[in-house]
Amino acid sequence: MTNTPIIAIIGTGNMGSSLINGLIKSGHPAHKLWGTCPNKEKLEQLHHYFHIHTSTNNIKACESADVIIFAVKPQIFQAVAMELAPTIQKHRPLIISIVSGISINSILCSLGKNIQVVRAMPNIPALIGAGATALYANTDVSKQQLNTAESILRSVGIIVWLPQEKLMDVVTALSGSGPAYFFLVMEALQQAAQQLGLPQETALLLVKETALGAARMAIESDHSLEELRQKVTSPGGTTEKAIAVLEENQIRKIFEKAIQAAVRRSEELG
Ligand SMILES: NC(=O)c1ccc[n+]([C@@H]2O[C@H](COP(=O)([O-])OP(=O)(O)OC[C@H]3O[C@@H](n4cnc5c(N)ncnc54)[C@H](OP(=O)(O)O)[C@@H]3O)[C@@H](O)[C@H]2O)c1
Structure with a gap:
Protein backbone atom coordinates (compact mmCIF):
# COMPACT_ATOMS: atom_id res chain seq x y z
CA MET A 1 0.00 0.00 0.00
CA THR A 2 1.31 3.48 -0.83
CA ASN A 3 1.46 6.09 1.95
CA THR A 4 -1.86 7.59 0.95
CA PRO A 5 -4.27 4.74 0.29
CA ILE A 6 -6.98 4.82 -2.34
CA ILE A 7 -10.22 4.52 -0.38
CA ALA A 8 -13.57 3.41 -1.81
CA ILE A 9 -16.63 4.21 0.30
CA ILE A 10 -19.54 1.95 -0.58
CA GLY A 11 -22.71 3.79 0.45
CA THR A 12 -22.53 7.56 0.66
CA GLY A 13 -25.43 8.20 3.06
CA ASN A 14 -25.07 9.90 6.44
CA MET A 15 -22.03 7.95 7.58
CA GLY A 16 -20.32 7.50 4.21
CA SER A 17 -20.61 11.23 3.45
CA SER A 18 -19.35 12.20 6.88
CA LEU A 19 -16.27 10.02 6.32
CA ILE A 20 -15.68 11.68 2.94
CA ASN A 21 -16.01 15.08 4.61
CA GLY A 22 -13.67 14.09 7.45
CA LEU A 23 -11.05 12.57 5.16
CA ILE A 24 -10.99 15.58 2.82
CA LYS A 25 -10.75 17.97 5.79
CA SER A 26 -7.88 15.96 7.24
CA GLY A 27 -5.98 16.30 3.96
CA HIS A 28 -6.76 13.05 2.14
CA PRO A 29 -6.40 13.84 -1.59
CA ALA A 30 -9.76 13.88 -3.39
CA HIS A 31 -8.35 11.92 -6.34
CA LYS A 32 -7.67 9.02 -3.93
CA LEU A 33 -11.28 8.80 -2.77
CA TRP A 34 -14.23 7.02 -4.36
CA GLY A 35 -17.84 7.20 -3.25
CA THR A 36 -20.71 5.04 -4.50
CA CYS A 37 -24.48 4.81 -4.16
CA PRO A 38 -27.35 4.07 -6.57
CA ASN A 39 -28.38 7.74 -6.79
CA LYS A 40 -26.61 9.54 -9.69
CA GLU A 41 -27.82 12.99 -8.66
CA LYS A 42 -26.43 12.58 -5.16
CA LEU A 43 -23.11 11.38 -6.54
CA GLU A 44 -22.92 14.39 -8.84
CA GLN A 45 -23.39 16.64 -5.80
CA LEU A 46 -20.63 14.79 -3.93
CA HIS A 47 -18.30 15.10 -6.91
CA HIS A 48 -19.13 18.77 -7.33
CA TYR A 49 -18.56 19.52 -3.64
CA PHE A 50 -15.54 17.32 -2.83
CA HIS A 51 -14.07 16.59 -6.32
CA ILE A 52 -13.85 12.89 -5.45
CA HIS A 53 -14.41 10.03 -7.91
CA THR A 54 -17.98 8.78 -7.82
CA SER A 55 -19.77 5.87 -9.43
CA THR A 56 -22.99 3.92 -9.23
CA ASN A 57 -20.82 0.88 -10.02
CA ASN A 58 -19.36 -0.57 -6.81
CA ILE A 59 -16.96 -2.87 -8.66
CA LYS A 60 -15.47 -0.02 -10.69
CA ALA A 61 -14.94 2.03 -7.52
CA CYS A 62 -13.16 -0.86 -5.79
CA GLU A 63 -10.88 -2.04 -8.58
CA SER A 64 -7.88 0.04 -7.52
CA ALA A 65 -8.82 0.55 -3.85
CA ASP A 66 -6.36 -0.16 -1.02
CA VAL A 67 -9.20 0.26 1.50
CA ILE A 68 -12.89 -0.46 0.99
CA ILE A 69 -15.32 0.96 3.53
CA PHE A 70 -18.76 -0.63 3.71
CA ALA A 71 -21.27 2.03 4.82
CA VAL A 72 -24.52 0.52 3.54
CA LYS A 73 -27.56 -0.56 5.57
CA PRO A 74 -27.27 -4.01 7.21
CA GLN A 75 -30.17 -5.43 5.12
CA ILE A 76 -28.28 -4.97 1.85
CA PHE A 77 -24.75 -5.67 3.11
CA GLN A 78 -24.65 -9.30 2.00
CA ALA A 79 -25.79 -8.58 -1.57
CA VAL A 80 -23.30 -5.71 -1.94
CA ALA A 81 -20.46 -7.74 -0.40
CA MET A 82 -21.09 -10.75 -2.60
CA GLU A 83 -21.10 -8.55 -5.68
CA LEU A 84 -17.66 -7.25 -4.64
CA ALA A 85 -16.20 -10.56 -3.42
CA PRO A 86 -14.33 -11.51 -6.65
CA THR A 87 -12.74 -8.02 -6.89
CA ILE A 88 -11.78 -8.14 -3.21
CA GLN A 89 -10.33 -11.66 -3.49
CA LYS A 90 -8.24 -10.50 -6.45
CA HIS A 91 -6.86 -7.25 -5.01
CA ARG A 92 -7.01 -8.01 -1.24
CA PRO A 93 -7.67 -4.49 0.09
CA LEU A 94 -8.25 -3.72 3.77
CA ILE A 95 -11.98 -3.94 4.50
CA ILE A 96 -13.52 -1.57 7.02
CA SER A 97 -17.16 -2.20 7.85
CA ILE A 98 -19.28 0.28 9.78
CA VAL A 99 -22.40 -1.81 9.12
CA SER A 100 -24.19 -2.32 12.46
CA GLY A 101 -24.56 -5.86 13.73
CA ILE A 102 -22.63 -7.63 10.94
CA SER A 103 -19.87 -9.71 12.53
CA ILE A 104 -16.43 -10.30 11.06
CA ASN A 105 -17.43 -13.93 10.53
CA SER A 106 -20.46 -12.89 8.46
CA ILE A 107 -18.29 -10.46 6.51
CA LEU A 108 -15.81 -13.27 5.73
CA CYS A 109 -18.71 -15.56 4.76
CA SER A 110 -19.72 -13.04 2.09
CA LEU A 111 -16.24 -11.98 0.96
CA GLY A 112 -14.25 -15.19 1.34
CA LYS A 113 -11.57 -16.21 3.83
CA ASN A 114 -8.22 -14.55 4.60
CA ILE A 115 -9.46 -11.02 4.10
CA GLN A 116 -8.24 -8.27 6.42
CA VAL A 117 -11.26 -6.81 8.17
CA VAL A 118 -11.73 -4.00 10.68
CA ARG A 119 -15.17 -3.46 12.18
CA ALA A 120 -15.98 0.07 13.25
CA MET A 121 -18.91 1.45 15.21
CA PRO A 122 -19.02 5.24 14.82
CA ASN A 123 -21.90 7.44 15.95
CA ILE A 124 -23.94 10.24 14.42
CA PRO A 125 -21.81 13.18 15.74
CA ALA A 126 -19.29 11.96 13.14
CA LEU A 127 -21.35 14.21 10.86
CA ILE A 128 -19.75 17.22 12.57
CA GLY A 129 -16.36 15.62 13.24
CA ALA A 130 -17.27 14.86 16.88
CA GLY A 131 -17.84 11.12 16.52
CA ALA A 132 -16.78 8.39 18.92
CA THR A 133 -15.79 5.18 17.16
CA ALA A 134 -14.92 1.76 18.54
CA LEU A 135 -12.78 -0.53 16.37
CA TYR A 136 -12.08 -4.24 16.32
CA ALA A 137 -9.77 -6.01 13.87
CA ASN A 138 -9.39 -9.66 12.88
CA THR A 139 -5.97 -11.23 13.40
CA ASP A 140 -5.02 -10.98 9.71
CA VAL A 141 -4.87 -7.17 9.85
CA SER A 142 -1.28 -5.81 9.76
CA LYS A 143 0.08 -3.06 12.01
CA GLN A 144 0.13 -0.69 9.04
CA GLN A 145 -3.50 -1.49 8.26
CA LEU A 146 -4.47 -0.90 11.90
CA ASN A 147 -2.87 2.55 11.62
CA THR A 148 -4.70 3.18 8.36
CA ALA A 149 -8.07 2.24 9.90
CA GLU A 150 -7.31 4.44 12.92
CA SER A 151 -6.44 7.48 10.85
CA ILE A 152 -9.53 7.09 8.64
CA LEU A 153 -11.92 6.95 11.62
CA ARG A 154 -9.97 9.66 13.49
CA SER A 155 -10.91 12.03 10.68
CA VAL A 156 -14.45 12.08 12.17
CA GLY A 157 -13.66 12.03 15.90
CA ILE A 158 -11.99 9.94 18.58
CA ILE A 159 -11.34 6.20 18.35
CA VAL A 160 -10.94 3.33 20.81
CA TRP A 161 -9.91 -0.30 20.13
CA LEU A 162 -11.95 -3.14 21.63
CA PRO A 163 -10.31 -6.27 23.05
CA GLN A 164 -13.22 -8.52 21.94
CA GLU A 165 -15.64 -8.30 19.04
CA LYS A 166 -18.57 -9.21 21.33
CA LEU A 167 -18.20 -5.80 23.02
CA MET A 168 -19.40 -4.16 19.76
CA ASP A 169 -22.96 -4.81 21.01
CA VAL A 170 -22.25 -2.84 24.19
CA VAL A 171 -20.65 -0.03 22.18
CA THR A 172 -23.67 0.02 19.87
CA ALA A 173 -25.92 0.40 22.93
CA LEU A 174 -23.68 3.01 24.59
CA SER A 175 -22.17 5.37 22.02
N1 LIG B 1 -26.24 6.62 11.43
C1 LIG B 1 -25.59 6.21 12.52
O1 LIG B 1 -25.61 6.83 13.59
C2 LIG B 1 -24.74 4.98 12.46
C3 LIG B 1 -23.84 4.72 13.49
C4 LIG B 1 -23.03 3.59 13.40
C5 LIG B 1 -23.14 2.73 12.31
N2 LIG B 1 -24.06 2.99 11.35
C6 LIG B 1 -24.17 2.05 10.24
O2 LIG B 1 -23.67 2.68 9.09
C7 LIG B 1 -24.33 2.19 7.93
C8 LIG B 1 -24.84 3.38 7.13
O3 LIG B 1 -25.73 4.12 7.93
P1 LIG B 1 -26.27 5.53 7.44
O4 LIG B 1 -26.96 6.15 8.59
O5 LIG B 1 -25.18 6.27 6.73
O6 LIG B 1 -27.36 5.02 6.36
P2 LIG B 1 -27.84 5.76 5.03
O7 LIG B 1 -27.80 7.23 5.23
O8 LIG B 1 -29.11 5.12 4.61
O9 LIG B 1 -26.70 5.37 3.97
C9 LIG B 1 -26.66 4.17 3.25
C10 LIG B 1 -26.20 4.51 1.84
O10 LIG B 1 -26.04 3.30 1.09
C11 LIG B 1 -26.51 3.57 -0.22
N3 LIG B 1 -26.78 2.34 -0.95
C12 LIG B 1 -27.95 1.64 -1.05
N4 LIG B 1 -27.76 0.57 -1.84
C13 LIG B 1 -26.46 0.59 -2.26
C14 LIG B 1 -25.68 -0.23 -3.09
N5 LIG B 1 -26.18 -1.33 -3.66
N6 LIG B 1 -24.39 0.09 -3.30
C15 LIG B 1 -23.86 1.19 -2.72
N7 LIG B 1 -24.55 2.02 -1.92
C16 LIG B 1 -25.84 1.71 -1.69
C17 LIG B 1 -27.74 4.40 0.03
O11 LIG B 1 -28.17 5.04 -1.16
P3 LIG B 1 -29.73 5.40 -1.34
O12 LIG B 1 -30.06 6.32 -0.21
O13 LIG B 1 -29.79 6.03 -2.68
O14 LIG B 1 -30.47 4.09 -1.25
C18 LIG B 1 -27.20 5.37 1.07
O15 LIG B 1 -26.50 6.42 0.45
C19 LIG B 1 -25.47 1.30 8.44
O16 LIG B 1 -25.10 -0.05 8.32
C20 LIG B 1 -25.61 1.66 9.89
O17 LIG B 1 -26.00 0.55 10.65
C21 LIG B 1 -24.84 4.11 11.38
Whole structure:
Protein backbone atom coordinates (compact mmCIF):
# COMPACT_ATOMS: atom_id res chain seq x y z
CA MET A 1 0.00 0.00 0.00
CA THR A 2 1.31 3.48 -0.83
CA ASN A 3 1.46 6.09 1.95
CA THR A 4 -1.86 7.59 0.95
CA PRO A 5 -4.27 4.74 0.29
CA ILE A 6 -6.98 4.82 -2.34
CA ILE A 7 -10.22 4.52 -0.38
CA ALA A 8 -13.57 3.41 -1.81
CA ILE A 9 -16.63 4.21 0.30
CA ILE A 10 -19.54 1.95 -0.58
CA GLY A 11 -22.71 3.79 0.45
CA THR A 12 -22.53 7.56 0.66
CA GLY A 13 -25.43 8.20 3.06
CA ASN A 14 -25.07 9.90 6.44
CA MET A 15 -22.03 7.95 7.58
CA GLY A 16 -20.32 7.50 4.21
CA SER A 17 -20.61 11.23 3.45
CA SER A 18 -19.35 12.20 6.88
CA LEU A 19 -16.27 10.02 6.32
CA ILE A 20 -15.68 11.68 2.94
CA ASN A 21 -16.01 15.08 4.61
CA GLY A 22 -13.67 14.09 7.45
CA LEU A 23 -11.05 12.57 5.16
CA ILE A 24 -10.99 15.58 2.82
CA LYS A 25 -10.75 17.97 5.79
CA SER A 26 -7.88 15.96 7.24
CA GLY A 27 -5.98 16.30 3.96
CA HIS A 28 -6.76 13.05 2.14
CA PRO A 29 -6.40 13.84 -1.59
CA ALA A 30 -9.76 13.88 -3.39
CA HIS A 31 -8.35 11.92 -6.34
CA LYS A 32 -7.67 9.02 -3.93
CA LEU A 33 -11.28 8.80 -2.77
CA TRP A 34 -14.23 7.02 -4.36
CA GLY A 35 -17.84 7.20 -3.25
CA THR A 36 -20.71 5.04 -4.50
CA CYS A 37 -24.48 4.81 -4.16
CA PRO A 38 -27.35 4.07 -6.57
CA ASN A 39 -28.38 7.74 -6.79
CA LYS A 40 -26.61 9.54 -9.69
CA GLU A 41 -27.82 12.99 -8.66
CA LYS A 42 -26.43 12.58 -5.16
CA LEU A 43 -23.11 11.38 -6.54
CA GLU A 44 -22.92 14.39 -8.84
CA GLN A 45 -23.39 16.64 -5.80
CA LEU A 46 -20.63 14.79 -3.93
CA HIS A 47 -18.30 15.10 -6.91
CA HIS A 48 -19.13 18.77 -7.33
CA TYR A 49 -18.56 19.52 -3.64
CA PHE A 50 -15.54 17.32 -2.83
CA HIS A 51 -14.07 16.59 -6.32
CA ILE A 52 -13.85 12.89 -5.45
CA HIS A 53 -14.41 10.03 -7.91
CA THR A 54 -17.98 8.78 -7.82
CA SER A 55 -19.77 5.87 -9.43
CA THR A 56 -22.99 3.92 -9.23
CA ASN A 57 -20.82 0.88 -10.02
CA ASN A 58 -19.36 -0.57 -6.81
CA ILE A 59 -16.96 -2.87 -8.66
CA LYS A 60 -15.47 -0.02 -10.69
CA ALA A 61 -14.94 2.03 -7.52
CA CYS A 62 -13.16 -0.86 -5.79
CA GLU A 63 -10.88 -2.04 -8.58
CA SER A 64 -7.88 0.04 -7.52
CA ALA A 65 -8.82 0.55 -3.85
CA ASP A 66 -6.36 -0.16 -1.02
CA VAL A 67 -9.20 0.26 1.50
CA ILE A 68 -12.89 -0.46 0.99
CA ILE A 69 -15.32 0.96 3.53
CA PHE A 70 -18.76 -0.63 3.71
CA ALA A 71 -21.27 2.03 4.82
CA VAL A 72 -24.52 0.52 3.54
CA LYS A 73 -27.56 -0.56 5.57
CA PRO A 74 -27.27 -4.01 7.21
CA GLN A 75 -30.17 -5.43 5.12
CA ILE A 76 -28.28 -4.97 1.85
CA PHE A 77 -24.75 -5.67 3.11
CA GLN A 78 -24.65 -9.30 2.00
CA ALA A 79 -25.79 -8.58 -1.57
CA VAL A 80 -23.30 -5.71 -1.94
CA ALA A 81 -20.46 -7.74 -0.40
CA MET A 82 -21.09 -10.75 -2.60
CA GLU A 83 -21.10 -8.55 -5.68
CA LEU A 84 -17.66 -7.25 -4.64
CA ALA A 85 -16.20 -10.56 -3.42
CA PRO A 86 -14.33 -11.51 -6.65
CA THR A 87 -12.74 -8.02 -6.89
CA ILE A 88 -11.78 -8.14 -3.21
CA GLN A 89 -10.33 -11.66 -3.49
CA LYS A 90 -8.24 -10.50 -6.45
CA HIS A 91 -6.86 -7.25 -5.01
CA ARG A 92 -7.01 -8.01 -1.24
CA PRO A 93 -7.67 -4.49 0.09
CA LEU A 94 -8.25 -3.72 3.77
CA ILE A 95 -11.98 -3.94 4.50
CA ILE A 96 -13.52 -1.57 7.02
CA SER A 97 -17.16 -2.20 7.85
CA ILE A 98 -19.28 0.28 9.78
CA VAL A 99 -22.40 -1.81 9.12
CA SER A 100 -24.19 -2.32 12.46
CA GLY A 101 -24.56 -5.86 13.73
CA ILE A 102 -22.63 -7.63 10.94
CA SER A 103 -19.87 -9.71 12.53
CA ILE A 104 -16.43 -10.30 11.06
CA ASN A 105 -17.43 -13.93 10.53
CA SER A 106 -20.46 -12.89 8.46
CA ILE A 107 -18.29 -10.46 6.51
CA LEU A 108 -15.81 -13.27 5.73
CA CYS A 109 -18.71 -15.56 4.76
CA SER A 110 -19.72 -13.04 2.09
CA LEU A 111 -16.24 -11.98 0.96
CA GLY A 112 -14.25 -15.19 1.34
CA LYS A 113 -11.57 -16.21 3.83
CA ASN A 114 -8.22 -14.55 4.60
CA ILE A 115 -9.46 -11.02 4.10
CA GLN A 116 -8.24 -8.27 6.42
CA VAL A 117 -11.26 -6.81 8.17
CA VAL A 118 -11.73 -4.00 10.68
CA ARG A 119 -15.17 -3.46 12.18
CA ALA A 120 -15.98 0.07 13.25
CA MET A 121 -18.91 1.45 15.21
CA PRO A 122 -19.02 5.24 14.82
CA ASN A 123 -21.90 7.44 15.95
CA ILE A 124 -23.94 10.24 14.42
CA PRO A 125 -21.81 13.18 15.74
CA ALA A 126 -19.29 11.96 13.14
CA LEU A 127 -21.35 14.21 10.86
CA ILE A 128 -19.75 17.22 12.57
CA GLY A 129 -16.36 15.62 13.24
CA ALA A 130 -17.27 14.86 16.88
CA GLY A 131 -17.84 11.12 16.52
CA ALA A 132 -16.78 8.39 18.92
CA THR A 133 -15.79 5.18 17.16
CA ALA A 134 -14.92 1.76 18.54
CA LEU A 135 -12.78 -0.53 16.37
CA TYR A 136 -12.08 -4.24 16.32
CA ALA A 137 -9.77 -6.01 13.87
CA ASN A 138 -9.39 -9.66 12.88
CA THR A 139 -5.97 -11.23 13.40
CA ASP A 140 -5.02 -10.98 9.71
CA VAL A 141 -4.87 -7.17 9.85
CA SER A 142 -1.28 -5.81 9.76
CA LYS A 143 0.08 -3.06 12.01
CA GLN A 144 0.13 -0.69 9.04
CA GLN A 145 -3.50 -1.49 8.26
CA LEU A 146 -4.47 -0.90 11.90
CA ASN A 147 -2.87 2.55 11.62
CA THR A 148 -4.70 3.18 8.36
CA ALA A 149 -8.07 2.24 9.90
CA GLU A 150 -7.31 4.44 12.92
CA SER A 151 -6.44 7.48 10.85
CA ILE A 152 -9.53 7.09 8.64
CA LEU A 153 -11.92 6.95 11.62
CA ARG A 154 -9.97 9.66 13.49
CA SER A 155 -10.91 12.03 10.68
CA VAL A 156 -14.45 12.08 12.17
CA GLY A 157 -13.66 12.03 15.90
CA ILE A 158 -11.99 9.94 18.58
CA ILE A 159 -11.34 6.20 18.35
CA VAL A 160 -10.94 3.33 20.81
CA TRP A 161 -9.91 -0.30 20.13
CA LEU A 162 -11.95 -3.14 21.63
CA PRO A 163 -10.31 -6.27 23.05
CA GLN A 164 -13.22 -8.52 21.94
CA GLU A 165 -15.64 -8.30 19.04
CA LYS A 166 -18.57 -9.21 21.33
CA LEU A 167 -18.20 -5.80 23.02
CA MET A 168 -19.40 -4.16 19.76
CA ASP A 169 -22.96 -4.81 21.01
CA VAL A 170 -22.25 -2.84 24.19
CA VAL A 171 -20.65 -0.03 22.18
CA THR A 172 -23.67 0.02 19.87
CA ALA A 173 -25.92 0.40 22.93
CA LEU A 174 -23.68 3.01 24.59
CA SER A 175 -22.17 5.37 22.02
CA GLY A 176 -23.95 4.19 18.85
CA SER A 177 -27.41 4.86 20.28
CA GLY A 178 -26.11 7.22 22.98
CA PRO A 179 -26.69 10.55 21.22
CA ALA A 180 -30.43 9.79 21.29
CA TYR A 181 -30.35 9.28 25.09
CA PHE A 182 -28.74 12.67 25.57
CA PHE A 183 -31.22 14.31 23.18
CA LEU A 184 -34.06 12.76 25.21
CA VAL A 185 -32.62 14.04 28.50
CA MET A 186 -32.16 17.51 26.97
CA GLU A 187 -35.71 17.43 25.59
CA ALA A 188 -37.10 16.48 29.03
CA LEU A 189 -35.12 19.25 30.77
CA GLN A 190 -36.29 21.83 28.23
CA GLN A 191 -39.93 20.78 28.68
CA ALA A 192 -39.66 20.88 32.48
CA ALA A 193 -38.23 24.41 32.39
CA GLN A 194 -40.89 25.58 29.89
CA GLN A 195 -43.65 24.24 32.12
CA LEU A 196 -42.23 26.46 34.87
CA GLY A 197 -42.44 29.53 32.64
CA LEU A 198 -39.09 29.81 30.84
CA PRO A 199 -39.56 30.86 27.18
CA GLN A 200 -38.95 27.96 24.76
CA GLU A 201 -35.91 29.50 23.03
CA THR A 202 -34.30 30.43 26.34
CA ALA A 203 -34.86 26.95 27.79
CA LEU A 204 -33.47 25.32 24.65
CA LEU A 205 -30.36 27.50 24.54
CA LEU A 206 -29.65 26.99 28.24
CA VAL A 207 -30.09 23.21 27.95
CA LYS A 208 -27.80 22.94 24.91
CA GLU A 209 -25.06 25.07 26.42
CA THR A 210 -25.33 23.25 29.76
CA ALA A 211 -24.93 19.88 28.01
CA LEU A 212 -21.97 21.18 26.02
CA GLY A 213 -20.36 22.74 29.09
CA ALA A 214 -20.81 19.57 31.16
CA ALA A 215 -19.39 17.40 28.37
CA ARG A 216 -16.41 19.72 27.90
CA MET A 217 -15.70 19.73 31.65
CA ALA A 218 -15.92 15.93 31.75
CA ILE A 219 -13.46 15.70 28.84
CA GLU A 220 -11.03 18.41 29.98
CA SER A 221 -11.02 17.74 33.74
CA ASP A 222 -8.86 15.19 35.55
CA HIS A 223 -11.70 14.53 38.01
CA SER A 224 -13.99 11.52 37.74
CA LEU A 225 -17.63 12.01 36.74
CA GLU A 226 -18.65 11.32 40.32
CA GLU A 227 -16.26 14.01 41.63
CA LEU A 228 -17.52 16.52 39.07
CA ARG A 229 -21.12 15.80 40.09
CA GLN A 230 -20.26 16.18 43.77
CA LYS A 231 -18.52 19.51 43.04
CA VAL A 232 -21.78 21.05 41.80
CA THR A 233 -23.90 19.39 44.49
CA SER A 234 -23.55 21.61 47.57
CA PRO A 235 -25.01 20.08 50.73
CA GLY A 236 -28.51 21.43 51.32
CA GLY A 237 -28.58 23.14 47.93
CA THR A 238 -30.84 22.98 44.88
CA THR A 239 -28.79 20.42 42.92
CA GLU A 240 -28.84 18.03 45.87
CA LYS A 241 -32.65 18.15 45.93
CA ALA A 242 -32.89 17.43 42.19
CA ILE A 243 -30.31 14.61 42.31
CA ALA A 244 -32.19 13.03 45.23
CA VAL A 245 -35.38 12.92 43.15
CA LEU A 246 -33.49 11.33 40.23
CA GLU A 247 -31.85 8.73 42.50
CA GLU A 248 -35.13 7.94 44.31
CA ASN A 249 -36.70 7.32 40.91
CA GLN A 250 -33.95 4.84 40.03
CA ILE A 251 -32.28 6.80 37.25
CA ARG A 252 -29.28 4.45 37.30
CA LYS A 253 -31.52 1.38 37.10
CA ILE A 254 -33.44 2.95 34.21
CA PHE A 255 -30.23 3.51 32.21
CA GLU A 256 -28.99 0.03 33.12
CA LYS A 257 -32.21 -1.48 31.73
CA ALA A 258 -32.13 0.77 28.66
CA ILE A 259 -28.56 -0.22 27.79
CA GLN A 260 -29.32 -3.90 28.39
CA ALA A 261 -32.35 -3.68 26.06
CA ALA A 262 -30.22 -2.06 23.35
CA VAL A 263 -27.48 -4.71 23.76
CA ARG A 264 -30.08 -7.48 23.42
CA ARG A 265 -31.48 -5.86 20.26
CA SER A 266 -28.01 -5.46 18.80
CA GLU A 267 -27.31 -9.16 19.49
CA GLU A 268 -30.63 -10.15 17.86
CA LEU A 269 -29.92 -8.03 14.77
CA GLY A 270 -26.44 -9.55 14.50
N1 LIG B 1 -26.24 6.62 11.43
C1 LIG B 1 -25.59 6.21 12.52
O1 LIG B 1 -25.61 6.83 13.59
C2 LIG B 1 -24.74 4.98 12.46
C3 LIG B 1 -23.84 4.72 13.49
C4 LIG B 1 -23.03 3.59 13.40
C5 LIG B 1 -23.14 2.73 12.31
N2 LIG B 1 -24.06 2.99 11.35
C6 LIG B 1 -24.17 2.05 10.24
O2 LIG B 1 -23.67 2.68 9.09
C7 LIG B 1 -24.33 2.19 7.93
C8 LIG B 1 -24.84 3.38 7.13
O3 LIG B 1 -25.73 4.12 7.93
P1 LIG B 1 -26.27 5.53 7.44
O4 LIG B 1 -26.96 6.15 8.59
O5 LIG B 1 -25.18 6.27 6.73
O6 LIG B 1 -27.36 5.02 6.36
P2 LIG B 1 -27.84 5.76 5.03
O7 LIG B 1 -27.80 7.23 5.23
O8 LIG B 1 -29.11 5.12 4.61
O9 LIG B 1 -26.70 5.37 3.97
C9 LIG B 1 -26.66 4.17 3.25
C10 LIG B 1 -26.20 4.51 1.84
O10 LIG B 1 -26.04 3.30 1.09
C11 LIG B 1 -26.51 3.57 -0.22
N3 LIG B 1 -26.78 2.34 -0.95
C12 LIG B 1 -27.95 1.64 -1.05
N4 LIG B 1 -27.76 0.57 -1.84
C13 LIG B 1 -26.46 0.59 -2.26
C14 LIG B 1 -25.68 -0.23 -3.09
N5 LIG B 1 -26.18 -1.33 -3.66
N6 LIG B 1 -24.39 0.09 -3.30
C15 LIG B 1 -23.86 1.19 -2.72
N7 LIG B 1 -24.55 2.02 -1.92
C16 LIG B 1 -25.84 1.71 -1.69
C17 LIG B 1 -27.74 4.40 0.03
O11 LIG B 1 -28.17 5.04 -1.16
P3 LIG B 1 -29.73 5.40 -1.34
O12 LIG B 1 -30.06 6.32 -0.21
O13 LIG B 1 -29.79 6.03 -2.68
O14 LIG B 1 -30.47 4.09 -1.25
C18 LIG B 1 -27.20 5.37 1.07
O15 LIG B 1 -26.50 6.42 0.45
C19 LIG B 1 -25.47 1.30 8.44
O16 LIG B 1 -25.10 -0.05 8.32
C20 LIG B 1 -25.61 1.66 9.89
O17 LIG B 1 -26.00 0.55 10.65
C21 LIG B 1 -24.84 4.11 11.38
